[in-house]
Amino acid sequence: MDWDDFSLWSKRIADWGAQYHKTLRQRPVRAQTVPGAIAAQLPGGPPVKPEPMADILSDFEDIVMPGMTHWQHPRFFAYFPANAAPPSMLAEQLVNTVAAQCMLWQTSPAATEVEGLMIDWMRQALGLDAGFTGVIQDSASSATLSAVLTMRERATGYTGNRAGLSGKGHLRIYCSDQVHSSIDRAAWVAGIGQDNLVKIAGTGPRYAMDAGALDRAIRADLDAGHTPAGLIAITGGTGVGACDDLAAVLRVALAHGLYTHLDAAWAGSAMICPEIRAKFWRGVDGFDSIVFNPHKWLGAQFDCSIQFLRDAAPQLNTLKIEPEYLKTSGDVVTNYSEWTIPLGRRFRALKLWFLIRAYGLEGLQARIRNHINWAEELCEKLRALPGFEITSEPIFSLFSFRCPGDDAMQQRLVDAINDDGRIYLTQGALAGRRIIRVQVGQFDCTREDVMMVKTVVRDIWEKVQ
Numbered sequence: 319m320d321w322d323d324f325s326l327w328s329k330r331i332a333d334w335g336a337q338y339h340k341t342l343r344q345r346p347v348r349a350q351t352v353p354g355a356i357a358a359q360l361p362g363g364p365p366v367k368p369e370p371m372a373d374i375l376s377d378f379e380d381i382v383m384p385g386m387t388h389w390q391h392p393r394f395f396a397y398f399p400a401n402a403a404p405p406s407m408l409a410e411q412l413v414n415t416v417a418a419q420c421m422l423w424q425t426s427p428a429a430t431e432v433e434g435l436m437i438d439w440m441r442q443a444l445g446l447d448a449g450f451t452g453v454i455q456d457s458a459s460s461a462t463l464s465a466v467l468t469m470r471e472r473a474t475g476y477t478g479n480r481a482g483l484s485g486k487g488h489l490r491i492y493c494s495d496q497v498h499s500s501i502d503r504a505a506w507v508a509g510i511g512q513d514n515l516v517k518i519a520g521t522g523p524r525y526a527m528d529a530g531a532l533d534r535a536i537r538a539d540l541d542a543g544h545t546p547a548g549l550i551a552i553t554g555g556t557g558v559g560a561c562d563d564l565a566a567v568l569r570v571a572l573a574h575g576l577y578t579h580l581d582a583a584w585a586g587s588a589m590i591c592p593e594i595r596a597k598f599w600r601g602v603d604g605f606d607s608i609v610f611n612p613h614k615w616l617g618a619q620f621d622c623s624i625q626f627l628r629d630a631a632p633q634l635n636t637l638k639i640e641p642e643y644l645k646t647s648g649d650v651v652t653n654y655s656e657w658t659i660p661l662g663r664r665f666r667a668l669k670l671w672f673l674i675r676a677y678g679l680e681g682l683q684a685r686i687r688n689h690i691n692w693a694e695e696l697c698e699k700l701r702a703l704p705g706f707e708i709t710s711e712p713i714f715s716l717f718s719f720r721c722p723g724d725d726a727m728q729q730r731l732v733d734a735i736n737d738d739g740r741i742y743l744t745q746g747a748l749a750g751r752r753i754i755r756v757q758v759g760q761f762d763c764t765r766e767d768v769m770m771v772k773t774v775v776r777d778i779w780e781k782v783q
């Protein structure tokens with residue numbers, strides 16, 4: 319392909335993209351297909367001869383698009399959002415076009431310097447202490463794994479990487495039972511082991527771990543000869559939005575010298591609103607590591623996960639490796655690949671820069687506040703449906719409910735709603751019971767889109783019961 323053709327097809331794709339987004343409400347939110355149906359329409363082997371771009375693109379529209387679930391659909395209420403505000407998409411087009419690999423300062427100084435600045439803009443937007451620096455990672459899973467590896471190295475006097483873990487006893491990490499599965503997987507791959515991830519029950523209206531129970535668990539481990547290494551707290555758990563009391567659990571963690579990490583992957587975006595910070599983030603500045611995903615609620619195209627660090631040294635002591643071919647000539651610069659597990663890095667900061675400039679903090683705050691208000695309004699409408707039960711009250715913009723009937727009936731209702739296609743919801747579990755989750759957070763959704771959830775739930779409920 320020559321660059322004139324590139325220009326032609328880029329323009330066609332841009333026009334296609336605008337049309338796609340303008341007409342998204344006409345599409346079913348969740349893909350309406352069956353396993354294997356998309357692959358069955360494609361050749362089983364690679365073409366030997368070149369094929370025209372026109373054919374490739376028309377197959378994309380005819381075969382691939384019907385198999386896509388529309389995450390940018392304004393009536394996407396499943397999981398958590400993976401928003402992509404248009405300015406962040408434009409930045410990604412530029413990043414794709416320049417296609418730099420930004421592992422070291424010298425492999426693209428602007429990428430490193432804009433990243434440092436965006437970390438600091440976001441630090442200010444979230445009201446964090448001036449001491450925090452940080453790094454942009456691909457996902458919260460990677461940031462959490464980096465923090466867990468740091469807990470491991472710090473608790474072993476930075477000998478684990480070199481000598482391995484044998485003979486080091488049981489390193490213990492504490493969290494609530496509301497944490498995301500990425501915490502379990504970090505414990506697996508860091509060599510800590512699932513059995514050494516100690517889960518404290520999340521209780522009360524915020525499903526928070528009890529600080530007294532945390533303290534007792536740590537003391538019992540010390541008595542048993544184990545090594546407490548770290549605490550992982552949560553703001554905005556995946557299931558029902560659990561939020562730990564940060565100040566209370568930090569006090570315990572600090573008393574025992576633990577390294578502390580906070581998972582705010584979804585709800586961190588809401589902390590750009592000072593009144594929400596005041597309610598949920600008291601004590602946050604005491605954490606050693608904090609992760610939040612601007613690619614979820616804030617609007618930066620996936621992927622973009624910020625890890626803030628109060629002191630970068632422990633993580634650098636854990637992850638930094640500098641073979642001869644990566645050495646730069648004594649410059650006093652930041653090489654962000656030393657902060658993370660992968661070496662190669664995309665220029666992820668550009669889309670944050672575009673996003674924040676195009677909307678301003680006020681534009682982004684207004685969306686978050688609307689989503690929270692609309693979720694609360696919708697919750698009351700569902701509560702009023704005869705026989706329906708609110709199983710968890712709104713925390714930020716997430717709540718859950720049950721229709722009358724057993725667990726199988728909940729699943730039947732969710733599946734029928736998603737087959738209908740006007741909205742998309744997912745199920746979850748709470749206290750051993752199946753629940754239906756609703757989260758409001760799609761970047762373009764309106765109040766009308768949100769209130770349609772009640773209409774669809776009522777319509778479909780009449781059909782399935």
Ligand SMILES: *Cc1c(COP(=O)(O)O)cnc(C)c1O
Binds near residue numbers: 460498554583623
């Ligand atoms: C989404 C989410 C994660 C995982 O995020 P990835 O970026 O997909 O790895 C972890 N924790 C919480 C609370 C989340 O909402």
